[in-house]
Amino acid sequence: MTGTKSILVIGGSSDIGHATALRYAREGWRVTLAARDIEAAQRNADDIRTRSGVETTVQALDVLQTAQLAGFVAGLSVLPDTVVCVVGELGDQLRAQTDPELATTIMRTNFEAPSLLLEQFAQRFEARGSGTIVGVSSVAGDRGRASNYYYGAAKAGFSQFLSGLRNRLALAGKVRVVTVKPGFVRTRMTAHMKLPAPLTVDPDRVADDIYLADVTRPRDVIYVARRFRLVMTIICALPEAIFKRMRI
Amino acid sequence: MPAAALPGRATASSNPDRIGLSGWGNYPKVSTELLAPRTPAGARDHLLGRSGVVARGAGRAYGDAAIGTHTTISTRGLNRMRSFDAASAELTVEAGVTIADILAAFEPRGFFLKVVPGTKFVTVGGAIAADLHGKNHHRDGGFGTIVESFRLALPGGEILSCSRAENAALFMATLGGMGLTGMILDATLRLLPIETAWLRQDTRVAGNLEAAIDQLESSASATYSVAWIDCLARGAALGRSLVYLAEHATRRDQELLGPELAPFPSPRMSRLSVPELFPGWLLNRASMRAFNELYFRRGAAQQGEQRLVHWDPYFFPLDAIADWNRIYGRRGFVQYQCVIPQAHARRVLADILDRVSRRGDASFLAVLKQLGDGGGPMSFPLRGYTLTMDLPVSDTLFAFLDELDALVVDAGGRLYLAKDARQSRATFESGYPGLAALRDIRQQTGATTRLVSHLSARLGI
Numbered sequence: 001m002t003g004t005k006s007i008l009v010i011g012g013s014s015d016i017g018h019a020t021a022l023r024y025a026r027e028g029w030r031v032t033l034a035a036r037d038i039e040a041a042q043r044n045a046d047d048i049r050t051r052s053g054v055e056t057t058v059q060a061l062d063v064l065q066t067a068q069l070a071g072f073v074a075g076l077s078v079l080p081d082t083v084v085c086v087v088g089e090l091g092d093q094l095r096a097q098t099d100p101e102l103a104t105t106i107m108r109t110n111f112e113a114p115s116l117l118l119e120q121f122a123q124r125f126e127a128r129g130s131g132t133i134v135g136v137s138s139v140a141g142d143r144g145r146a147s148n149y150y151y152g153a154a155k156a157g158f159s160q161f162l163s164g165l166r167n168r169l170a171l172a173g174k175v176r177v178v179t180v181k182p183g184f185v186r187t188r189m190t191a192h193m194k195l196p197a198p199l200t201v202d203p204d205r206v207a208d209d210i211y212l213a214d215v216t217r218p219r220d221v222i223y224v225a226r227r228f229r230l231v232m233t234i235i236c237a238l239p240e241a242i243f244k245r246m247r248i
Numbered sequence: 249m250p251a252a253a254l255p256g257r258a259t260a261s262s263n264p265d266r267i268g269l270s271g272w273g274n275y276p277k278v279s280t281e282l283l284a285p286r287t288p289a290g291a292r293d294h295l296l297g298r299s300g301v302v303a304r305g306a307g308r309a310y311g312d313a314a315i316g317t318h319t320t321i322s323t324r325g326l327n328r329m330r331s332f333d334a335a336s337a338e339l340t341v342e343a344g345v346t347i348a349d350i351l352a353a354f355e356p357r358g359f360f361l362k363v364v365p366g367t368k369f370v371t372v373g374g375a376i377a378a379d380l381h382g383k384n385h386h387r388d389g390g391f392g393t394i395v396e397s398f399r400l401a402l403p404g405g406e407i408l409s410c411s412r413a414e415n416a417a418l419f420m421a422t423l424g425g426m427g428l429t430g431m432i433l434d435a436t437l438r439l440l441p442i443e444t445a446w447l448r449q450d451t452r453v454a455g456n457l458e459a460a461i462d463q464l465e466s467s468a469s470a471t472y473s474v475a476w477i478d479c480l481a482r483g484a485a486l487g488r489s490l491v492y493l494a495e496h497a498t499r500r501d502q503e504l505l506g507p508e509l510a511p512f513p514s515p516r517m518s519r520l521s522v523p524e525l526f527p528g529w530l531l532n533r534a535s536m537r538a539f540n541e542l543y544f545r546r547g548a549a550q551q552g553e554q555r556l557v558h559w560d561p562y563f564f565p566l567d568a569i570a571d572w573n574r575i576y577g578r579r580g581f582v583q584y585q586c587v588i589p590q591a592h593a594r595r596v597l598a599d600i601l602d603r604v605s606r607r608g609d610a611s612f613l614a615v616l617k618q619l620g621d622g623g624g625p626m627s628f629p630l631r632g633y634t635l636t637m638d639l640p641v642s643d644t645l646f647a648f649l650d651e652l653d654a655l656v657v658d659a660g661g662r663l664y665l666a667k668d669a670r671q672s673r674a675t676f677e678s679g680y681p682g683l684a685a686l687r688d689i690r691q692q693t694g695a696t697t698r699l700v701s702h703l704s705a706r707l708g709i
Contacts, residue, residue, distance in 0.1 A: 043328050046328065047328035047330070050330060050339070051349075052353070053357065188286060
């Protein structure tokens with residue numbers, strides 16, 4: 001019964017987090033939003049509750065405080081059926097090249113913290129014998145580029161973490177891991193960028209695809225803008241000797 | 249592969265340059281800075297220290313109402329709902345939430361909005377600012393009547409709660425005030441309980457304008473009434489119309505007229521169950537005449553027979569066609585909407601229709617509705633009849649519309665600001681005696697020089 005299921009969205013103040021939680025709420029799932037910006041998360045929670053009529057709660061969480069992640073998961077009143085991690089930060093690549101602190105934050109936010117947190121859920125889901133872990137990674141992790149290699153490298157790490165976790169849990173049993181590579185999404189993070197329309201999607205579309213891959217038609221790795229799978233396949237196939245001279 | 253074609257490219261944050269912006273009519277297109285705050289607090293902060301600024305909702309006003317002379321603040325990021333109390337049916341939403349959002353969330357739970365315009369893609373903020381009307385204005389009044397309260401950010405940054413009890417003059421002047429009293433941040437609306445998603449529709453044929461007005465007059469007790477005029481009919485058939493009357497169908501109505509239907513069908517089912525009123529492929533001028541004939545005959549065939557129509561095609565027929573405004577091409581179009589007081593309506597509307605039909609390039613359909621008394625001092629409605637039609641922009645259009653304006657002014661009528669892109673100050677001032685009240689309020693709140701849209705600058709508001 002979906003009516004008794006619950007979802008926890010890590011990064012619940014974000015646009016994709018909001019859209020994803022709302023998508024599940026519309027199917028009757030109870031929602032918890034975890035975020036550092038508790039005010040923004042509460043605004044999203046109010047919206048979800050008002051639109052869906054479903055109970056929605058908010059939990060404070062700063063994923064960069066990695067020492068507290070185990071305690072956060074242990075302290076949850078209900079272990080969710082699905083956990084979705086949309087935590088991520090694009091960061092300023094140029095600045096990161098000269099600011100090691102920023103570079104570290106980008107790498108920790110996109111790779112280290114989400115991985116450590118999801119490992120906590122993996123263990124508890126495994127013990128329970130059920131659950132879905134959804135990690136929102138990025139096509140930027142498919143190949144390193146000059147314009148965003150801290151972000152891209154961290155997302156690459158996160159994608160590989162999810163891949164390995166999926167492998168481990170698939171061998172063990174019933175817990176599923178879904179890797180989501182949205183491509184361009186019209187959100188706060190990309191608000192300043194000019195995005196190519198054929199490769200760009202709305203947060204609602206990401207949310208629909210996550211729900212589909214989790215519940216309706218189970219999948220392991222999804223590209224939300226489908227064309228991106230082809231685009232990235234081509235980009236990944238380019239010989240490094242050529243790729244290193246391209247500006248993409 | 250274009251330079252910025254992969255996610256995560258950290259382009260230097262491009263300066264929010266001035267861009268060319270227009271309303272739904274694609275005319276006029278003017279230069280403005282466009283800001284897109286993500287929260288009500290952010291929107292209010294954008295107001296501080298700025299002049300020549302106005303809020304913009306979904307951009308569905310046809311002309312230049314939602315374009316600031318210097319800065320335009322989009323409310324699209326203010327799209328969160330706050331709370332709903334099922335007992336009182338009171339819903340609080342941010343200003344950028346659309347009527348479509350509200351209906352998507354609440355229609356399945358048995359609630360509707362008592363006042364809806366011809367498109368569901370408008371925002372709540374825009375609906376209040378235009379004090380828009382529906383097909384039931386003659387009975388139920390404008391959008392303002394379902395607004396319990398709203399919060400308004402003044403140019404100085406102060407945020408005021410406004411209702412009929414609190415800051416009442418500001419509340420009333422904001423209804424129809426076209427965003428010139430302050431920026432609406434959020435609003436509390438009262439929803440309408442409904443038993444089904446269906447309308448019980450009754451179609452009447454009117455052979456000419458006189459008959460159409462007679463029909464509307466004699467069916468004043470109907471909740472919803474509207475006449476679709478075939479603008480291509482001339483002579484004795486000038487103003488021939490289909491008059492649609494409708495009531496929200498009760499559960500009992502639905503069991504009688506459509507026992508096979510679900511009371512609240514899924515959106516998909518509702519689209520399948522009723523043929524679209526205007527298929528997109530018909531919307532080119534070459535086929536308009538044939539279409540009108542077909543449309544008219546189909547409607548006439550339904551005369552006298554009650555049938556169930558889903559709310560979506562009943563209220564929002566054109567919403568089924570994305571970007572229908574583009575059929576008028578690059579120069580854009582003007583939607584001309586006037587209201588003529590009851591006493592002169594028959595004579596003046598006949599004159600207008602006659603001139604339009606002889607001109608030949610007008611819209612193929614016009615809409616005729618009854619209106620009741622207006623809400624706020626700047627609300628468009630007055631007791632009488634309102635006629636709406638689309639006219640593509642051309643070299644001769646504006647001189648022609650000036651002729652129509654003279655007829656409207658002469659009859660004591662006025663033009664709808666949400667549609668306007670070109671009326672003169674004189675036409676505007678003669679039509680809106682409530683202007684003085686708006687100007688007073690603007691003086692008091694410091695809005696006069698701060699909140700300035702292209703419309704307000706053009707009309708000297």
